[in-house]
Amino acid sequence: MSEREFIVPVGPQHPALKEPANFMFKVDGEVVVDVEPRVGYNHRGIEKAMEARTYLQNLYIVERVCGICSNAHQTCYTQCVEEVLGMEIPERAKYLRVFMQELERIHSHLLWLGVAAHEIGFDTLFYYIWRDREVVMDLLESVSGNRVNYAMPTIGGVRRDLEEANFPNYHKMLDTLKERTEYYIGVCSSEKTILERAIGVGYLSKEDAIRLSAVGPNARCSGVSCDTRHDLPYLVYDEIPWNVIVETNGDVLGQVLVRVKETLESVKICKYVLDNLPQGPIKEKYSPLGKVPEGEAVSIVEAQRGELIHYLQSRGDNKPYRYKIRAPTLGNIPSLVERLKGGYIADIPIVLAGIDPCFSCTDRMAFVDEGKDRRWEMTEEELRRYGIRWYEK
Amino acid sequence: MSVLEENIKVVEGLTMFLGKKNVLESRVPRARRAFVSVPREKLIDAVKYLRDEEGIKHVSTISGVDTGEGLEVVYHLRKPDLSISVKVRAPYDDPVVPSITGVLEGAILYEREIYDMVGVKAEGHPDLKRLILDYDWPDGVHPLRKEWDIQSLRKRVDGTEWGRK
Numbered sequence: 343m344s345e346r347e348f349i350v351p352v353g354p355q356h357p358a359l360k361e362p363a364n365f366m367f368k369v370d371g372e373v374v375v376d377v378e379p380r381v382g383y384n385h386r387g388i389e390k391a392m393e394a395r396t397y398l399q400n401l402y403i404v405e406r407v408c409g410i411c412s413n414a415h416q417t418c419y420t421q422c423v424e425e426v427l428g429m430e431i432p433e434r435a436k437y438l439r440v441f442m443q444e445l446e447r448i449h450s451h452l453l454w455l456g457v458a459a460h461e462i463g464f465d466t467l468f469y470y471i472w473r474d475r476e477v478v479m480d481l482l483e484s485v486s487g488n489r490v491n492y493a494m495p496t497i498g499g500v501r502r503d504l505e506e507a508n509f510p511n512y513h514k515m516l517d518t519l520k521e522r523t524e525y526y527i528g529v530c531s532s533e534k535t536i537l538e539r540a541i542g543v544g545y546l547s548k549e550d551a552i553r554l555s556a557v558g559p560n561a562r563c564s565g566v567s568c569d570t571r572h573d574l575p576y577l578v579y580d581e582i583p584w585n586v587i588v589e590t591n592g593d594v595l596g597q598v599l600v601r602v603k604e605t606l607e608s609v610k611i612c613k614y615v616l617d618n619l620p621q622g623p624i625k626e627k628y629s630p631l632g633k634v635p636e637g638e639a640v641s642i643v644e645a646q647r648g649e650l651i652h653y654l655q656s657r658g659d660n661k662p663y664r665y666k667i668r669a670p671t672l673g674n675i676p677s678l679v680e681r682l683k684g685g686y687i688a689d690i691p692i693v694l695a696g697i698d699p700c701f702s703c704t705d706r707m708a709f710v711d712e713g714k715d716r717r718w719e720m721t722e723e724e725l726r727r728y729g730i731r732w733y734e735k
Numbered sequence: 736m737s738v739l740e741e742n743i744k745v746v747e748g749l750t751m752f753l754g755k756k757n758v759l760e761s762r763v764p765r766a767r768r769a770f771v772s773v774p775r776e777k778l779i780d781a782v783k784y785l786r787d788e789e790g791i792k793h794v795s796t797i798s799g800v801d802t803g804e805g806l807e808v809v810y811h812l813r814k815p816d817l818s819i820s821v822k823v824r825a826p827y828d829d830p831v832v833p834s835i836t837g838v839l840e841g842a843i844l845y846e847r848e849i850y851d852m853v854g855v856k857a858e859g860h861p862d863l864k865r866l867i868l869d870y871d872w873p874d875g876v877h878p879l880r881k882e883w884d885i886q887s888l889r890k891r892v893d894g895t896e897w898g899r900k
Contacts, residue, residue, distance in 0.1 A: 381866065381867065382865075382866060382867035382868060382869070385867045385868065387878065387885075389852075389879065390878055390879060390883075390885065390888075391885070394884070394885060552792055552793070553792075553840050553841070554840060554841055555792075555793050555794045555795075555839070555840075555841025555842075567815075568793075568815065573815040573816055574767050574815075574816065574818065638770070639764075639768075640768055640811060640818055640820055642795070642813075642818055649795060649813075651795045651796055651811060651818075653796075653798050653809065653811065653820075655800060663800075664798070664800045664801075664879075666796070666798040668795065668796035668845075672796075672844060672845075672848075673795075673796070673841075675844060676840070676841065676843055676844060
């Protein structure tokens with residue numbers, strides 16, 4: 343290690359976010375030379391816990407794997423169990439699952455966009471976006487009764503139906519979201535405050551994205567066309583007209599554009615579902631202690647953050663023999679490391695936030711000068727301000 | 736040609752390449768899903784073949800399973816229209832599989848995860864260490880092995896009984 347190189351540990355504690363993580367940054371002056379990620383601070387032993395519970399109990403455990411992608415996890419889990427059961431769910435239930443999934447994507451992408459605006463010091467945009475996000479939160483609450491953890495999919499279908507009387511209202515809310523998202527596309531692709539902090543920052547090439555198995559918007563912003571909804575169509579995504587959004591920038595701007603444009607696609611899908619919702623039952627019968635035959639299944643869905651994969655091995659019991667969950671953030675960490683290398687300290691917050699991790703911010707960080715044995719600490723807020731001041735110069 | 740037929744061709748191609756006796760089990764339960772079981776000595780050959788001949792370059796994840804007779808490692812690999820799960824087995828007294836990071840770099844964290852949780856060493860991994868568990872977690876306790884249940888883990892790790900302080 344040369345005289346000029348420092349080790350900068352970032353994380354792991356942040357009281358405000360769901361999943362803490364730690365990154366050891368080796369920096370040379372302002373430039374990040376190497377990064378070593380550490381995860382697992384929020385390991386709760388869910389896979390082991392699932393082996394001791396029945397399939398119906400597990401439905402509610404998987405929902406709590408993540409607060410933001412709760413519906414994606416439940417959709418993936420129910421699909422996995424239904425595949426081993428050999429159960430075909432009613433057409434209306436499939437449409438309702440798609441509806442919930444896309445609403446959740448809208449709320450997650452808008453949340454992320456607000457966080458990204460905050461990280462680069464554009465708080466006005468952050469307040470505007472989060473105000474508009476309330477529209478989709480209200481819609482979710484009206485459909486399911488909850489703002490997060492909707493508990494909609496269940497083994498065999500969905501738990502609640504939509505009321506036709508509310509459809510005009512839903513359409514109106516979706517129109518508002520569409521109009522506001524279009525406005526944000528304009529802001530994000532022309533506003534100087536964003537462009538200066540986003541263009542060329544945290545670059546990842548297409549080759550690296552494929553080599554490091556990046557998933558979701560993180561890969562799509564680097565020009566990789568990989569959307570599970572299109573590649574491995576599940577539910578009714580192959581019947582609904584929508585487009586895969588791919589950008590070729592590879593930087594933070596690409597990530598912003600992929601997510602706002604996807605939000606627009608999700609609004610389109612939701613409106614299509616409302617117009618084309620088939621009539622019929624919403625649920626197949628599944629007994630709460632029902633046994634699942636021996637077998638195995640891989641279930642893959644596109645969560646907001648990327649490809650989400652669940653793997654089930656059943657031995658004919660009413661509890662899974664082995665259940666494996668891989669959430670998209672873990673898949674994106676090797677490519678995040680690649681994005682951070684060669685960047686500036688001032689860009690760490692936005693690049694970390696860029697992959698939309700379940701842990702983006704870092705509350706405490708210590709700068710350690712190994713040669714001189716000096717140590718000082720910064721909170722995430724100070725690091726964010728440092729980044730903003732650094733760019734003001 | 737339908738997607739299902741193409742997927743069956745991928746599995747048939749792999750069987751031809753490795754030889755019938757080296758493919759212990761293969762199924763294509765439906766379009767876009769396939770399961771193949773190979774001996775662990777043939778794992779690298781199989782993954783290389785899938786990467787070079789079929790364009791399967793994405794590692795979705797790696798699952799480790801304690802089957803009761805031994806340990807099973809399942810490599811979930813992807814190309815856009817196929818998710819193929821390649822399984823290998825390792826006995827309890829020799830829990831080692833070859834590392835596929837030399838062929839598919841995306842496996843780098845997942846091999847650390849199975850080393851941590853199931854105790855299967857990936858031989859040839861550039862930096863094999865714990866990924867998830869705490870640094871003061873006792874060595875040799877791999878929580879996803881069936882020998883551990885929640886009560887015995889708690890007793891071993893914090894010395895407390897379930898539900899009591």
